[in-house]
Amino acid sequence: xxxxxxxxxxxxxxxxxxxxxFDCRYALPQPQGTSKETYGQQAYLKGHIPHAQFVDIDAQxxxxxxxxxxxxxxxxxxxxxxxxxxxxxxNNSKVVxxxxxxxxxxxxxxxxxxxxxxxxxxxxxxxxxxxxxxxGLPTTSVLxxxxxxxxxxxxxxxxxxxxxxxxxxxxxxxxxxxxxARSSSRFKGEPNPIDTVLGHIPGAVNYPCQHNIDxxxxxxxxxxxxxxxxxxxxxxTQEPVIHSCGSGLTACHNAFVMELLGLTQYKLYIGSxxxxxxxxxxxxxx
Numbered sequence: 001x002x003x004x005x006x007x008x009x010x011x012x013x014x015x016x017x018x019x020x021x022f023d024c025r026y027a028l029p030q031p032q033g034t035s036k037e038t039y040g041q042q043a044y045l046k047g048h049i050p051h052a053q054f055v056d057i058d059a060q061x062x063x064x065x066x067x068x069x070x071x072x073x074x075x076x077x078x079x080x081x082x083x084x085x086x087x088x089x090x091n092n093s094k095v096v097x098x099x100x101x102x103x104x105x106x107x108x109x110x111x112x113x114x115x116x117x118x119x120x121x122x123x124x125x126x127x128x129x130x131x132x133x134x135x136g137l138p139t140t141s142v143l144x145x146x147x148x149x150x151x152x153x154x155x156x157x158x159x160x161x162x163x164x165x166x167x168x169x170x171x172x173x174x175x176x177x178x179x180x181a182r183s184s185s186r187f188k189g190e191p192n193p194i195d196t197v198l199g200h201i202p203g204a205v206n207y208p209c210q211h212n213i214d215x216x217x218x219x220x221x222x223x224x225x226x227x228x229x230x231x232x233x234x235x236x237t238q239e240p241v242i243h244s245c246g247s248g249l250t251a252c253h254n255a256f257v258m259e260l261l262g263l264t265q266y267k268l269y270i271g272s273x274x275x276x277x278x279x280x281x282x283x284x285x286x
Contacts, residue, residue, distance in 0.1 A: 001260055002219060003123040005135040008096055012050055018092055021052040024099040024106040025129065028249070029193045047139035049098065049125075049132055053087055053146065057249070061108055070275035071247035072108075074116075077155050084117070090151035091119060098125035098132070102213035107252035111268060115159045115255070124256065127218045160268040161242060163275055163282075169242075170202055170283065177235055181209040181245035181254050182273065189286035194246060197277035199284040201244065205231075209245070209253035225257055233263055241266040247274040 003011075011019050027039040044054040055061065060083050063075040075083070089095070095113055099106035103124050114122040125131060133139070169178065180187050180200050187206040189198035200206070211228060213219055226233065232241050241258065245251035248270040258266050276282050 001123050001256070002126045003096055004126055005131045005137055008049070008125055009137050016094060018094045019051070020087065020089060020093050020095050021049055022055050022095065022097045022109060023048050023052040024055045024057060024097055024109055026057045026099060026105040045141060047141055049129070050138060050140045051144045053144055055109055057105060057108060061112060068275070068278055070271035072249055074270055080112070080155070081153050084153055085149045085151060086146070088146045088149050089119065090149045093119060093121065095119060095122040096125055097122070098128045100128050100130060102210070102217035103128045104209055104250050104253050107256045108249045111252040111255055116155055117153050118156060127216060130217055160270050163271050163279065166201060166242070166269055166276065167282065173203065174239065176203060176205060177239055178204040178242045178244060178269070179207040179254055180204045180273070181207055181243065181250040183208050183210065186246070195273065195277070197284065199277070199286040200273065201276055202283045202285040204244065207254050209250045212253060212257050222261060226261055229257060229261060229263065232258065233261070235265070242269050244269040244272040246272055248272045
């Protein structure tokens with residue numbers, strides 16, 4: 001599930017026809033004077049890992065945004081099935097995904113492929129694009145040629161929950177297993193440029209995804225992560241851990257860590273805070 005830059009380079013040099021690499025660089029909030037989309041696109045065009053395809057998180061990993069949805073709802077089955085085919089993927093694909101900033105946003109594609117689509121071989125590049133650069137490995141601006149696949153994918157909608165599920169758990173006071181991957185300042189309701197409503201889901205527990213990585217953007221050791229996620233590891237009820245964040249992106253980073261540690265009893269709340277806070281009937285805690 002984690003691959004080093006040198007291991008990825010060996011795979012590229014082996015010319016494995018099943019290998020597919022995806023660049024998920026993204027910015028939140030958007031940089032001054034540009035859009036979230038153009039940040040990643042410009043970074044990709046400036047230089048990327050050879051054979052990597054660019055992934056536009058807002059356009060390709062997000063469905064229709066409505067007045068009641070979060071900022072990054074899932075696309076429809078048909079839309080994402082077509083996208084997977086355009087990327088040339090099938091059930092036997094070997095996928096490596098990277099971004100910058102510790103792969104905080106790359107984990108969304110990992111979750112969509114590994115847990116939602118059940119493609120078995122999906123890994124994150126430890127350290128992201130910076131690790132590749134620091135290793136002195138080559139980058140390119142050449143766009144890869146991709147042959148479209150004809151695979152029809154089956155999606156497992158049991159891997160996520162909706163707002164009504166969370167509402168029921170809040171009423172039942174069973175929120176202690178709902179995590180929030182946002183920074184502690186956003187979780188506490190301090191003013192920030194991302195959240196239009198401040199606070200968090202009542203009873204949720206803050207697990208900032210930035211705590212999963214070191215200063216260089218590499219994942220902490222499994223021993224360190226086990227300590228950090230020890231309370232979730234002791235969650236032995238039939239209720240799954242529910243991962244949330246601002247809009248369903250960085251929650252996948254915590255989901256990835258649980259999977260890395262062999263803790264598979266979890267689901268994703270796709271709408272997360274951006275959906276929860278839109279509903280005036282939902283309670284808010286600070």
